[in-house]
Amino acid sequence: MAPSFREILNSGNFVVTSEIGPPKGTNIEKMLHHIDLLKDKVAALNVTDHQSSVMRFPSLGGCLAIKERGGDPILQMTCRDRNRLALQAELLIAYTRGIRNVLCLTGDAVPVGDHKEAKGVFDLDSVQLLRAIRQMESGKDLGGNDLDGAVEFCAGAIVTPEARPIEPQLLKFEKKVESGAEFFQTQAVYDLDNFARFMQYARQFPSKILAGIVLLVSARMAKYMNENVPGIFVPQHLIDELASAPKGEALNRGIEIAGQMIAALKKESLCDGVHIMAIGREEVVPQIMEAAGLTNSKPQTSPGAEGAH
């Protein structure tokens, strides 16, 4: 019996998760291919939810595909697009289909995406969504009504260790921990000293921290992300490193950079694992893991674990 994601998080092993970006349309071939490529290599696989406010095939659809194919999905739910009724409803269906992990996000702002005139809902925020899950686990919905069948999830959230100023982020991090976040997948980490300081603070809390590793494929992409992707700050020295790579070699350099970051984090035991984000380049995640010296990080058996998730 494969261990649950929660069991893996608590196993003391270095945890690796990654993510799938669904297509902008009904052609899910590539997405299925990426799922097959990664599902057995990582502890669990996120499916993003209209990342950067770009309309896409939904996270729930991707998670169902991962379940069908024998992987362990992490459902990403943002509060940008749906009110509390719709969010709770999605948790109900996810639970009935065997999805057991949820990442709760507020969501990128509407204007950064490709439907700039859409209404941003934000009926709940990420902290309130975490509490909603815990409330539903106790058998009641947000209206205080009894549920005919409750849910149970391993719930997580995000944090931005490189936010400036950091103090408001830490305050919110604590609220998320208190509201039930068992794990955090961080925004991209590039500054290890800063991350070490963040982890010194974060270690006092029981939640597991998976450092976000965002693959850089070119200097141009790194600059673009700095300007357009909320929460990402690529330092100039990495942009220069990519720019100085020989023609056609920038991607390989990016893979090396990511691999080295992961290796350093693991060696220093700075955190509980990593979350690898190769946006649009899911096919190189295995190479990143190899560059990091990680073998297949998905435990096949769980010591002493019995019963269904």
Place this chain on the structure above:
Amino acid sequence: MKSITKQKPFDEIKEQLDRFDRVYIAGCGTCATMTRTGGREEVMNMKGRLEELGKLVTGWMVIPTACDEMTETAMREDKGAIQNANCILVMACALGVHRASLYIDKPVIPALDTLFIGLEDSPGDFREVCAQCGQCVLGETAGICPLTACHKGLLNGPCGGTNNGKCEVDKEKDCAWTLIYQRLEAQGRLDLMRKYHAPRNSNVTLSPRMIKITSQA
């Protein structure tokens, strides 16, 4: 507190007036004059432009306060010119447009878009600071409204997209929750931000909201 308006693109006004050849123009002497969107000067300017289009401007007026019920009296004073028109172009905020529409059977066309209720920082600079949500939390956010100043309207802010105290949506715009943090910290009241804020009530009063204030006997 002012009703902040912006003049509609002239092409849009032109399109709305397409089927009308005789127009009466009504401006407003209060907010729209301050925002230079519906005062005397703007009314005269609009008159000129409509006449260039070949419309007959049957008359015009700058109503002292277009949203006030006195507008009924004001309009009666120029009854003839108004009757002579086949529509009224109102250069006031939506309250003024609506008020005018209560007293005239003819089509009432807005020349302005009403944007927000604005606080005047300095002459000509207006800023939205209130969303009229009916659940004021300014006492817990050091005077900064999270619904207006935070693009996502977060009650448990900030979000992960804030950078250097600026908002992920507009780099010129301050992150409301970074400001709130700094102010509360200076006041020694960070516990107000640290505590959990439950989801807000979007239906404190159902729209359209109204209130009847009756005096105590």
